[in-house]
Amino acid sequence: MHNRQRNGQIWLYGKFRGCGYKLTMGRNIILNVLANSDKHLSAEEIYFKVHSLYPNIGLTTVYRTLEILTNTGLVFKFDFGDGRARYELSQGPKGTRHHHHLICTNCKRAIDYTDFIDKEIELLKETEKGLSEKFNFKISGHQILFYGLCEKCQKEIK
Amino acid sequence: MHNRQRNGQIWLYGKFRGCGYKLTMGRNIILNVLANSDKHLSAEEIYFKVHSLYPNIGLTTVYRTLEILTNTGLVFKFDFGDGRARYELSQGPKGTRHHHHLICTNCKRAIDYTDFIDKEIELLKETEKGLSEKFNFKISGHQILFYGLCEKCQKEIK
DNA sequence: ATGAAAATGATTACCATTTCCATTATAGTT
DNA sequence: AACTATAATGGAAATGGTAATCATTTTCAT
Numbered sequence: 001m002h003n004r005q006r007n008g009q010i011w012l013y014g015k016f017r018g019c020g021y022k023l024t025m026g027r028n029i030i031l032n033v034l035a036n037s038d039k040h041l042s043a044e045e046i047y048f049k050v051h052s053l054y055p056n057i058g059l060t061t062v063y064r065t066l067e068i069l070t071n072t073g074l075v076f077k078f079d080f081g082d083g084r085a086r087y088e089l090s091q092g093p094k095g096t097r098h099h100h101h102l103i104c105t106n107c108k109r110a111i112d113y114t115d116f117i118d119k120e121i122e123l124l125k126e127t128e129k130g131l132s133e134k135f136n137f138k139i140s141g142h143q144i145l146f147y148g149l150c151e152k153c154q155k156e157i158k
Numbered sequence: 159m160h161n162r163q164r165n166g167q168i169w170l171y172g173k174f175r176g177c178g179y180k181l182t183m184g185r186n187i188i189l190n191v192l193a194n195s196d197k198h199l200s201a202e203e204i205y206f207k208v209h210s211l212y213p214n215i216g217l218t219t220v221y222r223t224l225e226i227l228t229n230t231g232l233v234f235k236f237d238f239g240d241g242r243a244r245y246e247l248s249q250g251p252k253g254t255r256h257h258h259h260l261i262c263t264n265c266k267r268a269i270d271y272t273d274f275i276d277k278e279i280e281l282l283k284e285t286e287k288g289l290s291e292k293f294n295f296k297i298s299g300h301q302i303l304f305y306g307l308c309e310k311c312q313k314e315i316k
Numbered sequence: 317a318t319g320a321a322a323a324t325g326a327t328t329a330c331c332a333t334t335t336c337c338a339t340t341a342t343a344g345t346t
Numbered sequence: 347a348a349c350t351a352t353a354a355t356g357g358a359a360a361t362g363g364t365a366a367t368c369a370t371t372t373t374c375a376t
Contacts, residue, residue, distance in 0.1 A: 083363090113293070120281065127304075135260060217326095321374095323372065331362105
């Protein structure tokens with residue numbers, strides 16, 4: 001059992017340890033939850049999932065771990081404007097899984113999309129280069145959000 | 159004096175009244191502050207500025223007015239990820255002043271840029287069209303953020 | 317000027333996130 | 347495997363931005 005937990009997300013261990021952090025049970029389970037779930041979970045949602053697997057992990061640890069993961073770049077932290085942050089693993093075993101988001105301004109739900117990403121990425125790279133030079137800004141990432149009304153909310157509001 | 163206040167941002171009145179809202183002193187001053195200041199102010203910053211001009215306007219009114227302005231599209235509300243929302247007028251007397259942001263992950267400062275916007279906008283329009291169709295999503299706006307280290311923080315951290 | 321409706325501000329409530337600190341677990345070294 | 351310095355933990359309380367409440371005041375069409 002102890003072993004099963006530990007074998008969950010082997011590919012992450014190196015990164016974690018490499019930054020000088022200890023790999024604890026709590027952190028391991030949080031990584032597992034992130035890796036095995038649908039994307040953009042809130043801290044509280046993560047806490048509930050973690051808690052159901054391992055009840056003596058506190059919300060504090062979840063927040064702390066998410067902060068570390070965000071700072072080391074293992075996890076992306078998003079703010080969709082509903083007052084709670086969302087977190088998702090920046091890459092899976094199959095490599096990066098970059099995507100952008102569509103946010104419903106009514107129900108706050110987020111849809112991921114990877115369509116059109118290729119063309120976007122190409123433009124973004126160019127833009128990043130230009131911006132880096134002009135503002136002497138070292139760019140490490142980007143976030144693209146489209147706001148609007150989802151199918152369901154369009155009907156409800158009309 | 160009363161008159162001076164009232165003449166500040168004439169071009170906005172129509173929009174405001176057109177939505178069925180009354181034009182009060184407080185709202186007028188908040189609009190003036192937004193129109194005359196550097197961009198992306200937080201609610202509290204707006205409150206302080208408003209308060210120095212007209213001390214009996216409360217923080218509640220600032221929040222309420224900003225909410226109205228955001229809902230009616232007169233103001234954009236941004237979330238740069240530091241826990242407080244930023245607000246800016248969506249257009250000035252000279253028309254729209256759309257721009258994107260560069261956020262320093264260290265000092266949280268935001269830089270506006272309008273360079274490269276044209277090419278970006280073109281791509282975004284295409285993307286919006288594709289996404290609308292695919293997800294049946296009625297897109298009303300977008301937000302593009304680049305994260306990184308500003309010139310100053312690059313030196314300090316190194 | 318008048319009155320219905322909307323706006324106001326002070327306070328309180330809310331809720332996500334952080335801080336504090338005494339206790340416990342980790343991992344490198346014997 | 348036991349030891350130890352150090353980092354990690356969790357519960358409770360604090361924080362801080364924003365929203366709700368409600369009695370009072372202001373706005374604006376008449």
